[in-house]
Amino acid sequence: MKRKKPSHTHDLLSIPWTPFVRCEQDPRDPESEIYLNSRYQVHLRRLKANDGGPDLIHLSFRRLDREIFVPYRDRMRIKDELIGPECEGVELLPARSREVDTSNQFHAWIIDDPTFRFPFGFTKRVVTEVALDGARQEPWPDSEHPADCLSEEEMRALLQQEKRKRS
Structure with missing residues (x-):
């Protein structure tokens, strides 16, 4: 029940x-x-x-x-x-x-x-609250917003850089 x-x-x-x-x-x-x-x-x-x-x-x-x-x-x-x-x-x-x-x-x-x-996992920190290309992300509460939280522009640049590395 x-x-x-x-x-x-x-x-x-x-x-x-x-x-x-x-x-x-x-x-x-x-x-x-x-x-x-x-x-x-x-x-x-x-x-x-x-x-x-x-x-x-x-x-x-x-x-x-x-x-x-x-x-x-x-x-x-x-x-x-x-x-x-x-x-x-x-x-x-x-x-x-x-x-x-x-x-x-x-x-x-x-x-x-x-x-x-651990010998697996990501090697660097990347945090954001922006949603790109259909992804969803929760905004940080003001009191918890990390100083290194990437903006939309910074995230797009990082994704482009990663794409170039794979090419």
Whole structure:
């Protein structure tokens, strides 16, 4: 039976972002630090390397309203605020034999070393809020607008430059 949403609910993502506050530890999860802000609850667990690899930080997070969509920029902000902007991590798409899908809970594994870089992924930063050639992009809120956010003119020049490189 489908649950009917109360008519008085509001869109959680429209609520202004507040800093994370550390909460009382949950006796069911004694190894995790728990943080809360206006939108999310995050469990942060530090994992020591057991195979000679780097130490990890496991982030398990969910929206407070338990809805299913967590925007990319919110996932990045959770990572940046709780671990650091220069740490890299992954949201793993596991083999079906290792899949855990029991609720609208999201997981990221972050390398606990801000100098570590994965041997894959993009090599430079490019951020914009312009939509070009049918692409869609969300505008940055004024309070979060990055200083290096590319304008439409800068994006078109960058795309032309990349096109010339491939030719």
